[in-house]
Amino acid sequence: MASQALPYRPHNHQACVTQALADARAICRAQNARLTPTRERVLELIWQSHKPLGAYDVLAELTAEGQNAAPPTVYRALDFLQQHGLVHRIASLNAFIGCAHAGENHTGMFLICRSCGNVLELTAPGVSGAIEGAAKAEHFKAENVTLEIAGLCPRCQSESRHD
Amino acid sequence: MASQALPYRPHNHQACVTQALADARAICRAQNARLTPTRERVLELIWQSHKPLGAYDVLAELTAEGQNAAPPTVYRALDFLQQHGLVHRIASLNAFIGCAHAGENHTGMFLICRSCGNVLELTAPGVSGAIEGAAKAEHFKAENVTLEIAGLCPRCQSESRHD
DNA sequence: CTGGAAATGTTATAATGTACCAAATTTCCC
DNA sequence: GGGAAATTTGGTACATTATAACATTTCCAG
Secondary structure (H helix, E strand, O other): OOOOOHHHOOOOHHHHHHHHHHHHHHHHHHHOOOOOHHHHHHHHHHHOOOOOEOHHHHHHHHHHOOOOOOHHHHHHHHHHHHHOOOEEEEOOOOEEEEOOOOOOOOOOEEEEEOOOOOEEEEOOHHHHHHHHHHHHHOOOEEEEEEEEEEEEOHHHHHHHHOO | OOOOOHHHOOOOHHHHHHHHHHHHHHHHHHHOOOOOHHHHHHHHHHHOOOOOEOHHHHHHHHHHOOOOOOHHHHHHHHHHHHHOOOEEEEOOOOEEEEOOOOOOOOOOEEEEEOOOOOEEEEOOHHHHHHHHHHHHHOOOEEEEEEEEEEEEOHHHHHHHOOO
């Protein structure tokens, strides 16, 4: 059997979260950016699954924890995390997901399962290269690439065969 | 000087619109779909510039024309047009644009100028192929690709040099 | 010409995101 | 340490985008 990417098979996800938080602290320290408690908590919430989380889902969590939070609280934290490459916004879902390649310079490519909702972030140099080439052929200066692919993840494909 | 894609240079845009409407009628006839007056008018409004139009911009136009329109009116027309491949939704802008390749089977790739707002739709087989390859390598069944590139179009690049 | 499907009208509301200003906290320079 | 400047947070209100739900009309096949 072929290997499966992390989101599509069981794993100790708490380790993902712990690692992501440690990476985030290091990155912020290196960039002289302040990973304040709210920002860190938002990052942790976003990492708690491989499914993207809406801003208002985050807000509901914070509120449930007794934090005194309003929409701008969450959006500000998310903006910060995005600017430092710690989370990505998935435009086609209006939702946010932890960046699996924080610190690395990369163009995110997201495989979004419409059945289970899990999202896998890839780095595909061939894809980035092809996109840059196509943009350059039009004399277009690419600054930001949104690449989101909806479909069925390996696990949900097999399950749907048993319907 | 290199050739420039249509949206980036002056042209008889009314001809674009006329052609798009004619194509749309043919496509709908072939698919036995009803391009009703409201649907056709929405398509025409969307085509009236190379900038994407928000659903509420369309709504405002319809209202100004005396049409008795509410949000669902517009969203329903847009859903219809999308389903028949006549318009695309640009997720990163929450806006809609006429499909430049209606009828052709294609994966849209959009070059979005952050300065002038124009959008060019491309078909780049190399890109589609690379994306499909990357998805396949993860055993992911791709169904729908969102590929939107923000940056500066040729014209706006030259203008910014004169600041 | 009629019964069912498709399309439209209409109201209300959900979901997502931002503008704005005040208060608190941190930083940094002296 | 003291105080000005910058950053971060609190909080209200509102803007924007999108959909649910149900009644009515229009279309068209038989």
